[in-house]
Amino acid sequence: MLDTFRSYAQTKAAKVILGLILIPFALFGIDSYLNQAGNNLSIAKVNGYKIALPEYNRAIDNVRNRMTSDGKKVDPAMFDSFEFKESVVDGLITKQLLNNDIKKSKFKITDQQLSQYIVGMPEFQKDGKFSQELYDKVLQNNQLTPKKFEESIRNDLLIQQVRDSLQKLTFIPPNNLAETLKATSQQREVSVVEFKTKEFMVKATIAEKDMQSFYDQNKSKFLAPEQVKAEFVVFSLSSILPSINVTEDEVKAFYKTNADKYQNQQQREASHILIAASKNAPPVDKAKAKAKAEDILSQIKKNPKQFEELATKYSQDPESAKKGGELGAFGRGMMVKPFDDAVFSMKVNEVSGIVESDFGYHIIKLTKIVGESGGFDAMKPQLKAELIYQKGQEKFAALTEEFSNKVYEQSSSLDAVSKKFNLPIQKTDWISRNDSDKFFKNEALMNALYTKESIKDHRNTEAIEVTPNNLISARVVDYKAQSTKPFVDVKKNIEDYLKFEAAKKTVASEGESALKSVTDVSRKIDWQPAVLVDRKNTKGLSEAVINQAYKMPTDKLPSYSGFIDGNNGYIIVKVNKVAFPNDNNEENKKAFATEYTEALSAEYLTAYLKGLKAKANVSVNQKFFEATQKN
Known part of the structure; x- marks a missing residue:
C-alpha cells in the first residue's frame, strides 16, 4: 500500500x-x-x-x-x-x-x-x-x-x-507499524546484466525492398507540410525617426519642462542583440530563446569584434539589426528597466551577460558614455534624441492606423504601402507553419499567412505588431500544398527506424535466451558488480531495476528475473541475498x-x-x- x-x-x-x-x-x-x-x-x-x-x-x-x-x-x-x-x-x-x-x-x-x-x-x-x-x-x-x-x-x-x-x-x-518498517527497510544484494538495443542496432541490416515496402505502406508518415513564400514590409518607429526634426527652441523648452529629470544625468550609446520571447511565451519557447542567446554570447566572448556581425545575423529587433545592433543615444529611464539597469552599470566596450526583459533576451554592448553633468549644453544631444523619440512615437501612433488601412484597402499588393511609407519590400524563402522562429517568431503573423485569403487570393495580411513599435504586413507570393516526401529523402530515416525495431526484437530474444541459461556455467554472462540496495539507496541502479528486484521471490536464492526496459533493451536481474538492518534509532522510527x-x-x-x-x-x-x- x-x-x-x-x-x-x-x-x-x-x-x-x-x-x-x-x-x-x-x-x-x-x-x-x-x-x-x-x-x-x-x-x-x-x-x-x-x-x-x-x-x-x-x-x-x-x-x-x-x-x-x-x-x-x-x-x-x-x-x-x-x-x-x-x-x-x-x-x-x-x-x-x-x-x-x-x-x-x-x-x-x-x-x-x-x-x-x-x-x-x-x-x-x-x-x-x-x-x-x-x-x-x-x-x-x-x-x-x-x-x-x-x-x-x-x-x-x-x-x-x-x-x-x-x-x-x-x-x-504498533505491530503493523513494526512489520511495515521491517519490510520497507529490507535490503537486497543485486547484480544485473544489460542487453542494449543500440548495440544490436549497429549489427542490423535492412534490405532495400523492405525500406521501399515500409515507405509504400506508411506514406502518411512522410508528409512535407504546406509551405509559402511571402513578401513583407516592416513599418517601425525607428524607420520614421530620421524624418523627425526639432528646433533649438523646442529642445530648450523640453529641457526646461524636464529640468529635474536631467540634472547631472548622463546618456549612453549602445548596441544590442535581441532574441525575442514575449513575457507570456510558453516556458519551452523562452528556454529555447535563452539557449540561443547564450550560444551567441559564447561566440562573442571568443571574438568580441564580431558583435556587429552577429547582431546583423541573429538579432530579432529588425531595425537595429540592420545597423549591427546599434540603438543610438538614450538616457536613463528610456529603456525597459532590466535593460536600463544593465547598460547604466557597464563600462565602455563592455559586453553584458544575458539580460531578460518583457521583449526577450538581450546581449548589450556599451559603445559610449556622453553628457556628463553641466546643464543644457552637456545634455543637448540626449535632449534632442529624447524629443525626437517622443515626437516619433506620436507620429508612429498617428500613422499606424493609416498603415493598417493602406494594407487592407489595397490588399492585392504591397506596392502602394511601400511607396507611401518608403518601406522596402522584403522576401522570405519557403516557410511552413512550424517556421515561425524564422519569421519574426510571431504565431499570429504565421497564422495570417495561411488563411484562404492569403493563399488563394494573395491578399495582404492585416498589420500585425510582431514586437513593440514594429508592424508587419505580409503577402503570399507562392504556395506548396502538403505532399509526400520522395523515398530518397526519407530512406535513411526509414532504415534507422527498421534497424531499431529489428534490434528491439533481437535484444528481447537474446535476453530471454540468456535468462533461461543463467545457471549454465558454459555460458558466460557479464554480470555487473553486485550492490546492496534498499528502496531509497539505489546505488545508481534505475527505478525499473529496483522495482523488478523487489518483486522477485526470495525463498530460493540467488533469484533471477528479466524484463524489457522500454526502448533501452533487456535487463536480467539477480538477487543474491536479503538483509534486514537492525535499526533501533528512535528518531528514524x-x-x-x-x-x-x-x-x-x-x-x-x-x-x-x-x-x-x-x-x-x-x-x-x-x-x-x-x-x-x-x-
Whole structure:
C-alpha cells in the first residue's frame, strides 16, 4: 500500500492535483467570480458549476510558479504537455467537489480562527508583526476586496479541516507499524546484466525492398507540410525617426519642462542583440530563446569584434539589426528597466551577460558614455534624441492606423504601402507553419499567412505588431500544398527506424535466451558488480531495476528475473541475498511512522475524492485540449 502511494505521489499529475487542493488561491490572483466577459469558454463543468478559461489559466500559472519557486530545475516542456494541463483541470474539479461537499457538511471556520490565520500569514508581516498597510496593499494589487479574500481563505481552511479529519482517522497498530518498517527497510544484494538495443542496432541490416515496402505502406508518415513564400514590409518607429526634426527652441523648452529629470544625468550609446520571447511565451519557447542567446554570447566572448556581425545575423529587433545592433543615444529611464539597469552599470566596450526583459533576451554592448553633468549644453544631444523619440512615437501612433488601412484597402499588393511609407519590400524563402522562429517568431503573423485569403487570393495580411513599435504586413507570393516526401529523402530515416525495431526484437530474444541459461556455467554472462540496495539507496541502479528486484521471490536464492526496459533493451536481474538492518534509532522510527501515517492519510483522501467524483456530474471540454495540443 505504501509503495502504491509513493508511486502515485511521485507522478507529475498527482503532484499537480494534490498541489491544487492544498494551495491557498486567494493571493495568487482573482478567483472565478471575477471571470471577464469574453473569457467564458468552459473548460469543465462540475454539477453545473463552470470552470472557465480565466480560472484555468490562473491555476496553470499558480502551479507553474509553485513548482519553480524553490529553485528546482523543471523541464519547461512539461508545462506544455497534455498530462500537465489535464492534471490541472483534475485539480480544479477536485477543489470544486470538495467545496460542494463542505457546504453540505458540519465543518466550520469561526471568525476568530479566520482572523488568527490571516494575522499570521507571512505575506502580511512587517518587522515580525501583522501590517494592516501591507494587507491592504497586497489585496489591492490582486484586485481583491477584504470580503472576497476572507471568503477564499475561509474556504481553504475548510478544505484543510477535511484533510486533518482524515488524518486523525488514521490509526496504525504498533505491530503493523513494526512489520511495515521491517519490510520497507529490507535490503537486497543485486547484480544485473544489460542487453542494449543500440548495440544490436549497429549489427542490423535492412534490405532495400523492405525500406521501399515500409515507405509504400506508411506514406502518411512522410508528409512535407504546406509551405509559402511571402513578401513583407516592416513599418517601425525607428524607420520614421530620421524624418523627425526639432528646433533649438523646442529642445530648450523640453529641457526646461524636464529640468529635474536631467540634472547631472548622463546618456549612453549602445548596441544590442535581441532574441525575442514575449513575457507570456510558453516556458519551452523562452528556454529555447535563452539557449540561443547564450550560444551567441559564447561566440562573442571568443571574438568580441564580431558583435556587429552577429547582431546583423541573429538579432530579432529588425531595425537595429540592420545597423549591427546599434540603438543610438538614450538616457536613463528610456529603456525597459532590466535593460536600463544593465547598460547604466557597464563600462565602455563592455559586453553584458544575458539580460531578460518583457521583449526577450538581450546581449548589450556599451559603445559610449556622453553628457556628463553641466546643464543644457552637456545634455543637448540626449535632449534632442529624447524629443525626437517622443515626437516619433506620436507620429508612429498617428500613422499606424493609416498603415493598417493602406494594407487592407489595397490588399492585392504591397506596392502602394511601400511607396507611401518608403518601406522596402522584403522576401522570405519557403516557410511552413512550424517556421515561425524564422519569421519574426510571431504565431499570429504565421497564422495570417495561411488563411484562404492569403493563399488563394494573395491578399495582404492585416498589420500585425510582431514586437513593440514594429508592424508587419505580409503577402503570399507562392504556395506548396502538403505532399509526400520522395523515398530518397526519407530512406535513411526509414532504415534507422527498421534497424531499431529489428534490434528491439533481437535484444528481447537474446535476453530471454540468456535468462533461461543463467545457471549454465558454459555460458558466460557479464554480470555487473553486485550492490546492496534498499528502496531509497539505489546505488545508481534505475527505478525499473529496483522495482523488478523487489518483486522477485526470495525463498530460493540467488533469484533471477528479466524484463524489457522500454526502448533501452533487456535487463536480467539477480538477487543474491536479503538483509534486514537492525535499526533501533528512535528518531528514524518516528520519522517512518510520520511518513507512513501521511501515506495512509493520503490514500484515504484519494479514496474520498474518488467517491465524490463518482457521484458527481462532471464533464471536460476535450475539444479545448485537442486544440491547445495542436498549437
